[in-house]
Amino acid sequence: MVRLVMQQALSREWMEEVFERNRGKQYTRELMFSTVVDLMGLVALGLKPSLHAAAQASPELGVSLTALYDKVKRTEPEVVGALVRGSAERLAPVVKPMRQGRAPWAAGYVVRVLDGNHLAASEKRMKQLREFRGAALPGQSLVVYAPELDLVVDVVPAEDAHAQERALMGPVLEGVQPGELWLADRNFSTTRILFGIHDKKAAFVIREHGASPNPTQEEERREVGRVERGLVYEQAVRVEDETGRQLRLRRIELQLDEPTRHGETIIRLLTDVPAERMGAQEVAGLYRRRWSIESMFGRLESVLQSEVKSLGYPRAALFAFGVSVLAYNVLAVLQSAVEAEHRLEDSTIQVSSYYIADEVKFNYGGMMIALPEPTWQEYESQSAPELSRTLLGLAANVKVARLRKHPRKSKKKTKKEYVPGEVARRHVATARVLRGQEQT
Template sequence: MALEAIVERFTKRSPVTVMVRRILQHAMNSQWIDQLFEAQREKQYTRELLFSTVVDLMALVALGLRPSLHAAAQADPQLPVSLTALYDKVNRTEPQVVRGLVQEGAKRLLPVMQKLKKAQPPWAAGYQVRVLDGNHLPASQKRLKELRNFRGAALPGQSLVVYAPEMGLVVDVLPAEDAHTQERALMGPILEQVKPGELWLADRNFSTSKILLALDEKQAAFIIREHGASPNPTPLEEKRELGRGKTGEVFEQAVKIEGDKPLKLRRIEVHLEEPTEDGETVIRILTNVPAEKMGALAVAELYRGRWKIEGMFGELEAVLESEVRSLGQPKAALLAFGVAVMAYNVLSVVKAAVEVGQEEEAAKRGWQVSTFYIATEVKATYSGMMTAVEPQEWSGQGEESAEQLSEVLLELAKQVKLSTLRKHPRAAKKKVKKGYVSAEEARKHVATARVLKGEKP
């Protein structure tokens, strides 16, 4: 079989690329994508162009294999419609379809990731941790006629993102076309998906009585930073000093949110050794986690883990093409972001498999696996592999169970040359206070060669 020969060759030369293809076939199978589209759509319909074809083309852009949707479509000789028809479909993709894509793709990958990370200790015993944050898409190019008279940035949309840090997967995305909608106003559909036994971490944008009460009613736990004005709980006792954490002195206080159903909470107050970027020296965290399950110091430390989602957003921007600025239509930009999130989940599974398969080597050398170098390897070799083997020849691979796929991934991971995928962390930057210079001085050009020689610019 041609497939067997090609896979064997690429397994030796680029096992990561074969892993990505196997995971894509499992998590982004055309059949379930088209079924999901039919179940979720409202105004759209299918004639000649299947929605799975649109997702496949957008995935090429998200992985950096093609510079734009136009380039991806132009390189596909089997595209059954014109470019105009393709963009019409992309520009009208409904947000609930994008959300369904991310949710279903994550459900397919969660069992695989659980097999790979079964030896990993939980973040919080007895809980499944979920991190919630908002993400605004950056300004798009002003290709739309209606935008050309505006000098300000044109923001095509935003989304609420739910991240499972223990698994390294984005499990939900709520797209919103209006970039100026308050994040807390979008919380309704997210709260509907909350399950008992989950522990939600979020910043102060989500600190409202309504959200906290809703989480508690769902029998879910939360650790959420308190907003300065909301929910303004009533103290029930004096603050008690409990010791020093990694970032400063920690205090605890019992508080209560008034209402039809008063809610008693713990307020954890951290007096920071160094101020935040906003200059704040004290942060307050509200939680309904019982003290016997998690002490105040542990709550403060777990809240710091919320920044894992910022690292995920950074990788989406730096490693994948999640921000396609040429897509000015909100629905199109949100579809591109959703597909990029699915691609991130695929790379996250690859990373987990390599970490487990190369655990001894990594521990011996003190190396960590880099998502950036995984993506770089895929960009360099994926197109060549797919040129050698037609996509339909991979169709049988999508029928693997989660357990079978995890075993295959671990076997492939053992073929990886770890030195090509390791991180190269930089030393911490020295904090240097920036001096003031005039705008005229800041705009001056200098010749690099003269500066290096020590000459006066």
Template sequence: MGLRPSLHAAAKAYANLPVSVTALYDKINHADINVIRALIQGSQYRLGPVMHAMQPTQAASVEGYRLCIVDGNHLPASEKRLKPLRQFRGAALPGHSLVVYDPDCGLVIDILPCEDAHAQERACMAPLLERAQPGELWIADRNFSTKSVPAGWHRRGSAFIVREHRRTPNPTAGGTPHVCGRVDTGLVYEQSVSMNTKEEGQVPLRRIELQLDKPTDDGDTVIRLLSNLPTSTFSAEDIATLYRRRWRIENMFQRLESALNSEMTTLGHPHAALLAFGVPCWRITCSQ
């Protein structure tokens, strides 16, 4: 929980610990990372009705949809290492997690730990795609812009808004872009496109292009979004505005880090480090 600087310090402070410190570390190092996912899922199922009772008049951000924002959280290099490597600048990377956040109720509703720190976030998405269902609107950045991820959401009946990567999924244009209007950050265009997939064949999509008045921190002047939201109820301006909700998960990560000590850098084993990240996620879920 971050109440002690390290697991060893916590064990020493607990006078009645019936096992050795070595046994304690062995237990933490061999913890099943699926335990933390089950803890998060179980907590949100139980706390969802509580949050609804506390805020009965709060309207959903998107009428008719549950908003699900997914993003990756990469744990920093670990301080825990073998003695011969302690002077080496490149510290070990303990892993990362995919986190699903519902900003309307303020709950982390799912977390997928990954022990391979170098694995791409999109490669770990399969279990989260299997939990997607109709009535959900998923928002993700360009790290998730592949054929398999949007096609998976479409196959499960979920709506999505994902920022298009320059190289993938490279959809086929079905017409020329046309001006739709303006939002706070720039001029909005829309174009009909389609994505060819093995499972679904040709999947029709909408490409929303936002030409920014000011470049992003990365120097981008144009942002392209892919979505399967219906044109009858969502305009291009609506989709461009909705994508800005993605930053709410970044705010949650900052709150997790500043208030709840979200990462314990003294735990270097992937199982232990991911468990030490997941427990504060559970705390921020319960603290609501």
């Protein structure tokens, strides 16, 4: 199933076309761009521990390791973004039939969740970093997630890890489509972004920043009811851009029963969704589901090799992240196929992407040896609906029990009191504690 989905999402001819359309100074001489993506994909899926190991095992590389790493560290961010967008467009018609019948997040809208992702500090292999004592951050990305398809549909990579997320919004706003509903946190609460989404005949639910866009109140707030976490209030407000244009919005205020981990007790949301289409309590509930993108980031980090610490050059690190996103989308399609074929949408049984990836790591290499390349050729001409049916047929053979998620129970919160340093640093022998022996 992995092999067939990758064949659909990342055909060699298509990847070379993407590279040629979006490259800047890069060019192809002996090393094909598709070969580099294939090698990095092996690392992302955990099939190889490093790019070096993947290259070592590749009989068709045909160039030196130095040439390979030069290609990787020069891959432009525009190419990475185009690769993610294009592959998501190719996979969306494959996964849509599998997810039919699921309740929409917001009736009448196509939901998009926006957030930023900062790559973790890299190793300091470059000479310029060796004397630097602090963390070396190789870059960041804006990520657009389609939760109803469980696909990442866009990535905007940025080499400057200290750049403001809102400053990277240009390409994202260009891609906004009519009928979409965008969820985002307060980093994106600016007049420019609110007007930019609204002007595209799309809608938004964005958490209000303390200082921006500083809307003008048009009425007193009024209580409209409760949700799981607190009281909900609503009021009409308006914002104005630099040209004097005005935009009337609803401010949804949630007064929390318990403070957030940052100590906040009030969350304010700005939305242009009409009240007749979505009530204030629905808006508050929908925004709470924005955390699905954080869950996706968690799976990227724990299931896939999304951050290769040995790749310190910003473009190399961003390229590795982009390929990991492609790998995530492949696994997400597989998960949707298994859930649809075994009718798990409304079941208490959940499928774990971790165990899916583990199965792939264990079996993929042997399969590729056992099944020669001609085996896959008959599937190359399949349309998206045909591939969807093929995947569902294969998913019927999957043993769901081996992929079942086992969520941990939530830990009871206990406040730790202050203790002196010598007590906090004291060692204990676990075996003695279990035997009830006194510690010395």
